Amino acid sequence: MDRSILDGYDPQGLYCEMLRSSASHVIRERLSALSIDALKVRAAAANAELYNLGITFTIYSDARTIDRILPFDVLPRILSADEWRHIERGIIQRITAINLLLDDVYHDQHLLRDGVVPAELILGNRNYRPLMRGIDLPHKTYVNICGTDIVRDERGTFLVLEDNARTPSGVSYVVENRHMMLRAFPDLLDDIGLRPIDNYGAKLIAALQEVAPAGVADPQVVLLSPGTYNSAYFEHVFLAREMGVPLVEGPDLVVDDDRVFMRTTGGLSRVDVIYRRINDDYLDPEAFVPESMLGVPGLMRAYRAGNVALANAVGTGVADDKAVYAYMPRIIRYYLGEDPILPNVETHICREPKALRYTLDRLAELVVKPVGEAGGYGITVGPRASLQELDECRAKLAADPANYISQPCVNLSVAPTLIDGQIEPRHVDLRPFAVTGSSTWVLPGGLTRVALRRGSLVVNSSQGGGSKDTWVVE
Amino acid sequence: MSDVLLARYADCIFWLARYLERAENLARILDVNETFSRDSHGGQNWRSIVQLNSDDERFFATHSAATAQSVVKFYVIDGDNPTSIVSAIRYARENARTLRPLISTEMWVQLNVFYNRLAALGEGDLMPGRLAALFGSIKEDCQTHTGITEGTFFRDQGWYFYQLGRYIERADQTTRLLDIKYHLLLPSPSAVGSPIDVSQWNALLRSAAGYHAYRRLHTANTTPARVAGFLLLNQAFPRSLHHCVREAGRLLGEVKSRYLLRHGNAAAEELDRLRGVLGTLDISTILGEGLHEFLDLMQQQLIAVTRDLSIAFFGYSPEASQAQTVTPQ
Numbered sequence: 001m002d003r004s005i006l007d008g009y010d011p012q013g014l015y016c017e018m019l020r021s022s023a024s025h026v027i028r029e030r031l032s033a034l035s036i037d038a039l040k041v042r043a044a045a046a047n048a049e050l051y052n053l054g055i056t057f058t059i060y061s062d063a064r065t066i067d068r069i070l071p072f073d074v075l076p077r078i079l080s081a082d083e084w085r086h087i088e089r090g091i092i093q094r095i096t097a098i099n100l101l102l103d104d105v106y107h108d109q110h111l112l113r114d115g116v117v118p119a120e121l122i123l124g125n126r127n128y129r130p131l132m133r134g135i136d137l138p139h140k141t142y143v144n145i146c147g148t149d150i151v152r153d154e155r156g157t158f159l160v161l162e163d164n165a166r167t168p169s170g171v172s173y174v175v176e177n178r179h180m181m182l183r184a185f186p187d188l189l190d191d192i193g194l195r196p197i198d199n200y201g202a203k204l205i206a207a208l209q210e211v212a213p214a215g216v217a218d219p220q221v222v223l224l225s226p227g228t229y230n231s232a233y234f235e236h237v238f239l240a241r242e243m244g245v246p247l248v249e250g251p252d253l254v255v256d257d258d259r260v261f262m263r264t265t266g267g268l269s270r271v272d273v274i275y276r277r278i279n280d281d282y283l284d285p286e287a288f289v290p291e292s293m294l295g296v297p298g299l300m301r302a303y304r305a306g307n308v309a310l311a312n313a314v315g316t317g318v319a320d321d322k323a324v325y326a327y328m329p330r331i332i333r334y335y336l337g338e339d340p341i342l343p344n345v346e347t348h349i350c351r352e353p354k355a356l357r358y359t360l361d362r363l364a365e366l367v368v369k370p371v372g373e374a375g376g377y378g379i380t381v382g383p384r385a386s387l388q389e390l391d392e393c394r395a396k397l398a399a400d401p402a403n404y405i406s407q408p409c410v411n412l413s414v415a416p417t418l419i420d421g422q423i424e425p426r427h428v429d430l431r432p433f434a435v436t437g438s439s440t441w442v443l444p445g446g447l448t449r450v451a452l453r454r455g456s457l458v459v460n461s462s463q464g465g466g467s468k469d470t471w472v473v474e
Numbered sequence: 475m476s477d478v479l480l481a482r483y484a485d486c487i488f489w490l491a492r493y494l495e496r497a498e499n500l501a502r503i504l505d506v507n508e509t510f511s512r513d514s515h516g517g518q519n520w521r522s523i524v525q526l527n528s529d530d531e532r533f534f535a536t537h538s539a540a541t542a543q544s545v546v547k548f549y550v551i552d553g554d555n556p557t558s559i560v561s562a563i564r565y566a567r568e569n570a571r572t573l574r575p576l577i578s579t580e581m582w583v584q585l586n587v588f589y590n591r592l593a594a595l596g597e598g599d600l601m602p603g604r605l606a607a608l609f610g611s612i613k614e615d616c617q618t619h620t621g622i623t624e625g626t627f628f629r630d631q632g633w634y635f636y637q638l639g640r641y642i643e644r645a646d647q648t649t650r651l652l653d654i655k656y657h658l659l660l661p662s663p664s665a666v667g668s669p670i671d672v673s674q675w676n677a678l679l680r681s682a683a684g685y686h687a688y689r690r691l692h693t694a695n696t697t698p699a700r701v702a703g704f705l706l707l708n709q710a711f712p713r714s715l716h717h718c719v720r721e722a723g724r725l726l727g728e729v730k731s732r733y734l735l736r737h738g739n740a741a742a743e744e745l746d747r748l749r750g751v752l753g754t755l756d757i758s759t760i761l762g763e764g765l766h767e768f769l770d771l772m773q774q775q776l777i778a779v780t781r782d783l784s785i786a787f788f789g790y791s792p793e794a795s796q797a798q799t800v801t802p803q
Contacts, residue, residue, distance in 0.1 A: 053579070054571075054586050228571050240575040246480055247575040264478040265631060265787040266735045 004032030005039060006416060011425045015156050015413040023080035023473040030188050031075075036421060043074045043418055046184045055176045055234055070173055071466035072180065073417045076188075077428060077448040084195075084444060084472040087158060090342030091148050091432055092440045093332060098165060098319045099436070100335040102142035105318060106132040116334045117327045121351075125324070127166075127317025129280060131287065135304060137313055138211045139438045144311035145204070145275075147171075147447075150342065150430045152413035159345045159410065161429065163328070165320035166312060167277050170447040170467075171433045172238035175200060177469040193474030195444035201242025203435050203443075204275075208243075210437030211309045212272045219272035221245045222262060224253070226278055226294045236277050243275075250278075255298030258305040273309040274299075280314050322371035322405050323349055345410055351402035359406040360397060363390050366406040368397065381457060383409050412457055415468065417450055427451045429459050430470065445470035477733060479631040481789035483576055486569040487632050488783070491639030493566035497559045498616035499647040500549060505609035506681035508542070508602075520545045526654040527557050546605065550612075551595045559612060560592045578626035581619070588615045634729035638722055638783070645718035646776050651682060652705050653769040656698065672696050679704075682713050702765065703757030715772060716752040722779070723749050741782035748775055 006028060011019060018024050050069040079087070104111050105122055106129075112119040122128055147168030149161040178197055182189060205221055212219035225236035227249045240247035252262050253271065261268035276283065282292040287300035302308045318324060324331075326347040329340045348355035348366075359366055363382055370378040380393040397404055414425035432446030448468040449459035459465040503526070507519050521540040524533045529548075532555065537544045552558045567589040570582055592612075599608060627633055655678045675696045679685040688696075688704050708714045723745035730738055760768045784790040 052583055052587050052590075054574075054582060228568070233571070237574040246478070246483075248480060249482070252480055252482055262478070263481045263789050265481055265484045265635075266478065266733060267737075269478045 004028070005034060005036050005423055006031060009416050009423045009425070011414050011416075014411060014425060014427075015152060015154050016425065017077050017152070017413050017415040017428060018075070020156065021078045021080060021083075023083075024078040026192055027076070027078060027188065027471075027473075036423070039074065039418060040421055042184045043072075046074055046180050047072055049183070050176070050180065053176070055172070070461050071452060072177060073426075073450055073452075073466050073468045074181070074184065075416050075418060075423070076181065076469045076471045077415050077430075079445065079470065079472045081472065081474050083158075086341065087150065087430075087432060088442045088444075090158070090160075090340070091146075091434050091442050093336065093338065093341050094148065094160065094163065094328070095143060095146050095434050095436055095440050097328070097332040097335050098146070098163065098316075099140060099142050101331055102313070102316060102319055103137075103140045104335075106135065106315060111331070111334060114334070116330055117324065121321075121323055121327075122318055125318045125321055127280070127315065127321060129315035131300065131304065132313070132315040135306075138214070138309065141211055141436050141438070142313040142316050143319065144207055144211065144313075144436050146434045146436070147431045148434065150432065151345070151410055152430075154411045154413075156413070158342055160328070160342045161345055161410075162322070163320040163325060164431070165316045167279065168431070168433065169232045169235050169277075170431055170449075171200060171443065172235035173467050174433070174443065174445065174447050174470070175238070175242075177467060181469045192471075195472040195474075197443055197445060200433070200435075200443050201239065201244075203441050204239070205243040205245065207435045207437030207441070208273045208275055208309070208311055211311065213306055213309060216272045220270060221273040221275065222248045222253075222271050224248055224250070224274050224276040224278055224296075226250075226282075230277075232277065239275070245275075250292075250294045250296050253296040253299070255296060255302050258298070258302045258307055260296070260299065260302050260308045271308065273311065275311045280317065283310075283314065322369055323351065323402075326405060345407045348406045350397060350404040350406060355406070356397065356401045359404075360394060363394060365409060367409050368393050368404055368406045370403050371405060377462075379458070381409060384455075384457075409457075415448070415450065417452070417468075419452070419454075424454070426454075427457050427459065428468065444472040477630065479635075479733075481787060483573060483632065484635045485784070485788035485790075486572050487576065487636045488639035488788070490566050490569040490573065491636045492643035493562045493569070494616055494619050495640050495643040495647065497562040497566070498613055499644070499651070500557075500559055500562070501609050501612040501616065502681045502683065503651065504546060504549060505606065505613070506677050508546070508605050508609065509677075522654050523549065526650055529555075529557055542602070543600070546600050547597060550600060550608070551592070551597070553593070560589075560595070563589045563592050573632075576628075576632050578622070578628075580622050580626050584615075584619055584622055588619070591615075631729060631733050634725050635787070637725050638729075641718040641722040641725070642776055642780060644713055645715050645722070646773060648682060648705055648713055648715050648718070649769045649772050649776075651678070652702060653766060656702060656765055675701050684711055684713060687711055699757050699761055702761065706760070707752060707755070707757060716749070719745060719748045719752060726783075735787070737786035738783065739786075741779045741786060744775060744779050744782065748772070 018028065047069060050072055055069060101111065111117055112122060143165045145168060147164040147170060149164065150158050151161045152158050175197055208221050209219050221243065222245055223236055223240045225233060225247055227233070236247055246262065248262055254261050254263065254268065260271040262271050278294050281289045282294045284295045284297060284299040285292045286297050303310055303314065325344065326349045329344055332338060332340045348359050350356045350359055359368065366382045368380045380389060385393065412427040412429060415428045416423045417426040428448050428450045430446050430448055432442055434440050434442045448470045449465050450468055451457060451459045451464065452466045453464050456464065503523060507523060520542055523545055524530055524540050533540065533548055537548065548555055549558050551560055553560050555561060567585050570577060570585045574582055623636065627636065675698065676685060679688050679701060682705060684704060691704065692700050704711065706715045709716055711717060723742065726738060726742050726745060729735065730742065785792055
């Protein structure tokens with residue numbers, strides 16, 4: 001028998017998603033039948049096809065558009081059915097708590113009165129939207145689409161790193177990566193009990209129709225995008241197609257008599273549910289940023305009148321704030337009376353003097369994150385930082401401690417990854433996607449992001465990250 | 475789920491079709507010119523292409539003479555020239571990007587690959603020995619688009635607006651082609667009947683893919699009047715003005731009644747009137763009253779139809795539609 005392509009692979013003592021998984025046996029066997037050259041050829045063909053299909057995110061420079069694909073690694077990340085059941089239960093629990101939290105925050109605020117979370121953390125949060133106070137949403141669902149970032153530590157424990165409860169992206173890559181694997185590696189996937197993922201669009205539109213205003217028989221759903229210049233435009237197209245709904249931009253919509261319409265060839269046509277991929281700030285120039293060209297004047301009036309549903313709801317940003325995240329275990333216990341199924345990464349809230357002192361004392365061991373940033377920006381990874389970077393971080397912490405949290409440096413699990421014709425360990429995370437209408441459904445697997453730079457722990461696409469197909473295997 | 479079509483999508487699909495048709499026509503003209511211009515008319519012919527597109531000013535701002543090399547470069551690979559093939563396909567692809575929820579994946583992928591191939595062309599690809607193959611592949615890519623669209627595009631409102639764009643652009647291109655060539659080859663009306671260079675008239679027919687059809691119809695001599703009559707009035711030739719106008723009128727009537735669209739009556743009446751005119755005129759009358767004036771009038775009326783469509787269906791205000799019909803998006 002030929003040497004397996006995994007023979008020389010050494011995870012260097014880190015938790016390996018492939019070697020440690022009880023479900024990867026058949027796949028490892030099949031991989032061993034492939035030569036590294038054959039793997040390289042198929043990987044190159046797969047990446048070329050992604051480019052031709054235009055499964056790209058867009059970068060703009062010198063007024064010209066550059067389309068980049070999210071680099072795709074062909075070696076899948078494997079999850080066993082047991083591992084997945086655990087993750088799925090944990091996510092459903094978490095989203096249930098988040099929706100209860102938001103309903104409470106925008107109604108009676110029991111949680112603040114009971115002192116579970118400091119009131120200023122919620123009411124002083126820049127994503128808190130006072131105009132949501134007292135609005136009753138169908139099924140009390142605020143977060144219809146959630147992406148939960150999960151990492152795995154060196155002992156193999158799954159930990160929640162971040163909740164993305166505003167406009168999480170990446171699900172299009174999950175489905176397109178699978179399509180790519182089905183074309184490039186039919187021999188690998190054959191008959192292994194792989195959970196299918198191609199019903200995401202059907203589940204999404206069903207959930208969106210469930211939250212339509214009461215009494216609408218056949219609700220018209222649209223997807224609201226900032227337009228072709230948005231870096232996630234491909235995903236907006238993907239989702240609109242999967243749901244079979246119009247992809248609209250702000251100027252396509254008009255509000256008349258607190259009702260929302262779209263401009264069509266036949267005149268104005270009623271819109272009932274908007275899956276919006278625009279941040280709160282830009283949704284309605286009458287209510288938020290007045291110079292927004294992306295939004296729809298009067299949209300919030302129609303929303304408050306209950307004539308249109310927005311997904312996700314306005315004001316969900318208070319729930320996925322990095323400072324509020326630290327309280328999530330307590331929030332779960334408060335609303336559900338249960339312990340969290342998926343623990344948080346231990347988090348120190350630097351607005352609290354004790355935590356600030358702890359952070360400053362152990363800066364070189366900790367990861368320091370600004371609470372308001374996304375995309376991996378502004379993070380200082382203590383063990384990897386230079387003395388100068390640590391000094392800069394210290395200064396920023398001293399100047400504005402409330403803007404930061406710190407966490408221990410989790411040694412993320414790794415997965416074998418094809419790098420320059422070699423199989424090497426690279427750190428991965430996992431972003432499962434959950435859809436909630438009247439109840440919550442989680443897409444099996446999710447987006448596995450991989451830090452392609454050796455030793456890097458940052459998996460974001462803007463920072464040299466790629467992706468893998470994620471297989472939940474029976 | 476629903477039969478509605480966003481006004482913006484109707485606009486984009488209309489122009490997507492127009493840009494593809496425009497690129498194909500330009501490739502045809504350049505191809506035929508390349509093949510048949512190695513004679514006494516050669517230099518003039520390249521100049522005529524610049525005139526055909528009303529690009530004199532922009533072209534001579536950056537080029538001293540209309541040589542084969544400079545004109546081909548200007549119209550094939552010059553991304554700064556909005557009337558080049560690469561620009562037309564870039565606009566088409568940008569529209570396709572917007573339209574991805576509506577068009578088939580195959581349509582998008584083919585346009586994406588087509589554009590990436592064009593964008594990668596350099597001057598080395600424009601060497602005389604390679605041009606015929608290049609124009610051939612551009613035409614074929616345009617026709618592949620047409621075929622993929624025919625075979626995969628869902629037949630709802632979008633399909634009608636796509637075809638409307640195609641026929642209106644084709645009608646316009648045919649009038650422009652005839653206009654410039656006719657006057658180049660026959661400078662004065664009094665020259666009618668004088669000895670002519672038959673090969674040039676055949677070349678004109680070839681650039682409109684009409685040579686063989688014309689031959690089947692007119693086995694005898696090639697005359698300027700017959701060629702003009704064929705390109706304008708023949709009812710069976712797919713690139714004739716008459717055919718395109720009739721098809722556009724039929725499509726508009728159908729989409730209006732099938733989808734109960736209340737607007738667009740002005741465009742429908744205009745197309746109906748044009749069809750009536752083309753069905754009753756004969757070529758000698760047109761030539762007698764002045765071909766150029768006639769073609770100019772036709773072009774003006776096609777622009778008016780586009781303006782009516784823009785206001786009726788694409789969500790343009792009357793003021794904005796004025797600018798939109800003359801500037802590529």
